Amino acid sequence: MKIVTIVGARPQFIKCAPVSRELRKEHTEILVHTGQHYDPEMSEVFFEELHIPKPEYNLGIGSGPHGKQTGMILTKIEEVLLKEKPDLVLVYGDTNSTLAGALAAAKLHIPVAHVEAGLRSFDRTMPEEINRVVTDHISDSLFCPTENAVKLLAKEGITRGVHLVGDVMADVLEFNKTLAEKNSHIIETLGLEPGGYGVATIHRPSNTDNPDALSVIIRTFGKAEMPIVFPVHPRTRKYLKEYGLLGRMPTNVKIIEPLGYLDMIRLMGNAKKILTDSGGIQKEAYMLGVPCITLRENTEWIETLHDGWNILTGADDEKILSALMAPIPGKPQRNLYPAGASGKIRMLIRPGT
Structure with a gap:
């Protein structure tokens, strides 16, 4: 064919x-x-x-x-x-x-x-x-x-x-996870302690196109008691600059350029928490066994919500902080994907x- x-x-x-x-x-x-x-x-x-x-x-x-x-x-x-x-x-x-x-x-x-x-x-x-x-x-x-x-x-x-x-994303992860641990040096390059940092991604219009929502999210990142690594989508960077947020980023937020797949998988796999509005990253977090905080009011990957592995917060500062402070889920993950x-x-x- x-x-x-x-x-x-x-x-x-x-x-x-x-x-x-x-x-x-x-x-x-x-x-x-x-x-x-x-x-x-x-x-x-x-x-x-x-x-x-x-x-x-x-x-x-x-x-x-x-x-x-x-x-x-x-x-x-x-x-x-x-x-x-x-x-x-x-x-x-x-x-x-x-x-x-x-x-x-x-x-x-x-x-x-x-x-x-x-x-x-x-x-x-x-x-x-x-x-x-x-x-x-x-x-x-x-x-x-x-x-x-x-x-x-x-x-x-x-x-x-x-x-x-x-x-199919499980296929990719299974094929590349060991390769990422072997070949990626992103954690060492950024001077991070495995298990001691968060990873954030933002790109949804509901967050990027809303100055109030984006401001709340960035401000709340600053209240996290750990470094937050923030690979910035080009479109998100444009809005951060437009809203005046790029120049007053909290000191614990480390803005970096978008990463390739292997670097991103290693960075996420060794994080304490992941904060995102991406559907795919919610699922990758689940597969990697890292708790996820979803900066949306809903998710298409509802299976990730089981046992507290994914928490929906939207752009609500109290909900985001509560999710950041929540303990790591204790129940074993089910192989849903x-x-x-x-x-x-x-x-x-x-x-x-």
């Missing part, structure tokens, strides 16, 4: 790494990078570290308002699909690249496969929620990471082509899928 795989953002680069390795054992894969994430720290480094094949197409879309960005991706992907005439289009996650790729394929009557299908935060104010719901409803093969995802699809009337495969998904996906993708 000829498969066109569409990626465009950091989480998708991570997810496609093990799946592409598996697909290329039996199929021809054409990799399309939309350019939604285009900074070298958010794109090129992941292709290098995770040994992802060089994309056959880089659409160079860049950033922009949701409608404009989605429309431009849709237009350019349609051109690629008309040229390549694939048997299947594979999309990941919930970005504008996901939606545009799925929509372009569906309108050309090309089967769509969605990796990480069935997730729901039930917050329609989040563009990612709209993207994942629409993508699921126009996909032909839906590869779900958890039983809960399968159940949520069934509640929406989607039962055909649904497969419980496990989590099993590895092996990429191999199952390869076996499920057959001619006529």
